[in-house]
Amino acid sequence: MSDDHDSSVATIDQLVDALIDREGDYVANPADRGGATRFGITEAVARVHGYGGTMAALPRGEAAAIYRRLYWLRPGYDAIATRAPLIAAEMFDTGANMGPAVATTFLQRSLTALNRNGRDYPDLVPDGRSGPRTLAALDAFLALRGATGEIVLLRALDALQGERYLRLAERRPANEAFLYGWLANRIGKK
Template identity: 70%
Template structure:
């Protein structure tokens, strides 16, 4: 599963990009220069290799945030969280999940609220398990809709707060349609 998700992100993000309005600076395969450097890359971003990008996506955006554990329970949800994490950071994606779980637990009557710590730990997994068991077949789709909603609101806020980001807003939203 993760191999296909990584390939899709790399295909979508493309090769080397340095957009003047992008505060993230130079990217290659969707990996920012800062992330590449934090993972040991020292060269020109035009030379950043695809296998290095794949390794970073697998480790920093799938395994470290615990999305591999979400995938065993709700694979489409894990895919959504991976995509959100690539665009906004894994901790933001997981926090969106935690917020949705807390808001959907009927006043903590289905399961206790989970801390908004941006990590998939035992409390988040227990809440997810209970949510999926309690809410049935549509549960995964409802969580995905909630996460998409939070993501869309964040994109709109970014464009409102920084007009230079308006150039990216349509693309951010268009990639998430469907």
């Protein structure tokens, strides 16, 4: 998210459509451990959610339903959206790309690092679940820091995401094929 972001709040439908557009159509890159994907949905995820056809034919509506269910509602990002819609958009995008537990852990780590040694709210255990303690910490942070705090928190989330991409490329050279696109299309782009 950049400083010149639009002040309008995206709906989940808009977030899903933008994500599907970024992810693109059918891809079967042999370097991708996720295997064949369509609209960013891996075959394994599609199968778990009841899709039995070929990945090249996965309907856009089915992909959108999976994104809403698995990457928005299940991790509780709808509850985050009522407090901080820009943070929720970031969490959704990161969660769809890295898994919701990773995205939520990024939020928990960031909130803990920004709590001024526990003076503002208690430290969080980075467990990858956005439950009542995480939401309370987010509420306290936003009450203290306001709209500017939301931008700073977005920067912290992007920093953690970018560091993870670099680490993935360093640990597995085949991921270098994806690093440029990850950085170009995921960091600061929601």
